[in-house]
Amino acid sequence: MLDLKFIRENAGAVKHAVDVKGVNLDIDELLRLDRELVDLKQRVEAMQAERNANAKLVPRATPEERPTLIQRGKDLAEEIKALDPALRAHEDNLRQLLLRVPNIPHASVPVGKDDNDNVELRREGQLPAFEFTPRDQVDLLEGQGWSDFERVARVSGSRSYLLKGEGALLEMAVQMFAMSFLAGRGFTPLSTTALVRPETLVNSGHFPGDEESVYKLEGDELMLAGTAEVPVNSLYAGEQLNAEELPMAFSAISGAFRREAGSAGRDVRGLIRVHEFRKVEQYVICRADEQEGLKWFETLLGNAEAILQALELPYRVVQNCTGDMGAGKVLMYDIETWVPSEQKYRETHSCSYLGDWQARRTGLRYRDETGKLVYAHTLNNTGIATPRILVPLLENHQRADGTIHVPGALRPYLGGKAVLGQP
Numbered sequence: 001m002l003d004l005k006f007i008r009e010n011a012g013a014v015k016h017a018v019d020v021k022g023v024n025l026d027i028d029e030l031l032r033l034d035r036e037l038v039d040l041k042q043r044v045e046a047m048q049a050e051r052n053a054n055a056k057l058v059p060r061a062t063p064e065e066r067p068t069l070i071q072r073g074k075d076l077a078e079e080i081k082a083l084d085p086a087l088r089a090h091e092d093n094l095r096q097l098l099l100r101v102p103n104i105p106h107a108s109v110p111v112g113k114d115d116n117d118n119v120e121l122r123r124e125g126q127l128p129a130f131e132f133t134p135r136d137q138v139d140l141l142e143g144q145g146w147s148d149f150e151r152v153a154r155v156s157g158s159r160s161y162l163l164k165g166e167g168a169l170l171e172m173a174v175q176m177f178a179m180s181f182l183a184g185r186g187f188t189p190l191s192t193t194a195l196v197r198p199e200t201l202v203n204s205g206h207f208p209g210d211e212e213s214v215y216k217l218e219g220d221e222l223m224l225a226g227t228a229e230v231p232v233n234s235l236y237a238g239e240q241l242n243a244e245e246l247p248m249a250f251s252a253i254s255g256a257f258r259r260e261a262g263s264a265g266r267d268v269r270g271l272i273r274v275h276e277f278r279k280v281e282q283y284v285i286c287r288a289d290e291q292e293g294l295k296w297f298e299t300l301l302g303n304a305e306a307i308l309q310a311l312e313l314p315y316r317v318v319q320n321c322t323g324d325m326g327a328g329k330v331l332m333y334d335i336e337t338w339v340p341s342e343q344k345y346r347e348t349h350s351c352s353y354l355g356d357w358q359a360r361r362t363g364l365r366y367r368d369e370t371g372k373l374v375y376a377h378t379l380n381n382t383g384i385a386t387p388r389i390l391v392p393l394l395e396n397h398q399r400a401d402g403t404i405h406v407p408g409a410l411r412p413y414l415g416g417k418a419v420l421g422q423p
């Protein structure tokens with residue numbers, strides 16, 4: 001959400017953001033509603049002033065004048081009360097529109113329609129050259145008896161997964177490595193729930209818009225978040241933090257639940273796109289300063305790259321274009337990791353800087369050096385998301401006999417083993 005004063009004074013820039021991000025919103029209508037609300041509030045204030053002035057006359061009035069004055073006071077009170085519903089309705093309508101106003105993209109963001117217009121910034125790591133016919137993720141998993149997609153589909157339907165034996169241990173080793181790595185870089189580890197109140201999804205910016213993606217629990221005022229970003233973003237909702245408490249940097253592991261309503265037919269095989277997964281999320285709350293925000297952006301990106309380098313995985317960094325970055329972002333890079341069986345880089349991380357757009361919806365403020373209450377800036381990036389990362393991990397590190405090379409960084413979490421599986 002942007003500051004209404006900013007929208008009034010920068011309507012052109014906001015309309016440009018609406019246009020390049022492909023948001024369906026009429027800023028002129030929002031500004032008209034804003035003016036109507038201001039007029040309405042001014043009318044009510046004038047009537048309240050008249051009512052107060054009138055009330056002051058009553059004690060000094062003569063017995064003849066008093067009834068008229070008292071009646072005038074009652075009439076004014078009635079008129080003010082009668083305007084209340086219109087005032088409420090206007091405020092609600094304006095807030096609904098304000099929640100949909102997109103953030104202003106950073107000057108460096110390429111204008112584009114969708115992920116085809118994203119810009120590759122750089123590639124890191126050597127692509128594997130196999131002297132044998134490489135297997136894909138499902139063949140590797142089922143070859144080792146580490147998963148049984150048919151069986152779990154009977155229990156949980158499509159886009160479900162189950163890992164067994166060393167496959168299960170590998171998933172947890174990756175999670176533990178990422179949590180330990182980030183703790184080593186000063187991020188406060190959190191292990192959190194994905195059960196959230198609906199308003200937290202408005203706070204994070206997922207609502208309005210993402211309703212289709214979110215599981216809702218019938219009869220409970222709860223939903224299942226698709227990322228720990230949602231609960232962590234609302235941990236301090238409505239609070240006034242002190243400047244010295246910032247920056248806060250968390251690495252939060254949680255379940256993540258997604259309906260994948262719009263993904264019919266895509267990635268239906270294996271571990272890439274499932275309804276429930278686990279993610280280690282990097283989340284930062286910092287001071288309202290773009291330079292500091294951009295520094296944290298580089299830090300979050302660097303952490304994810306360091307984790308991928310430790311997992312010895314080739315990847316590329318891509319800058320998201322305006323049409324593929326979502327309403328709330330100022331800046332967004334995806335990291336895509338090489339998947340041999342698809343001969344493609346696939347998204348495994350998503351790094352975002354949101355300025356104060358998310359904090360304003362969340363009511364996340366701090367008292368700055370001058371004592372002024374300002375909205376903080378927030379950022380998030382994937383630390384690691386399993387089981388998706390297991391796809392490049394298994395496929396890139398497979399050996400001719402179907403066993404898996406274990407990158408050094410993971411060995412401490414796998415009893416020191418350098419190889420997983422049976423030939």
Ligand SMILES: Nc1ncnc2c1ncn2[C@@H]1O[C@H](COS(=O)(=O)NC(=O)[C@@H](N)CO)[C@@H](O)[C@H]1O
Nearest residue numbers: 227229272273274277348349350381382385388
């Ligand atoms: N349905 C899914 N199944 C498995 N992994 C997924 C799924 N959806 C997303 N992910 C993983 O989670 C990562 C982050 O998801 S994201 O929506 O792009 N971004 C976020 O959630 C941000 N909070 C940063 O983590 C993705 O890059 C991907 O690795």
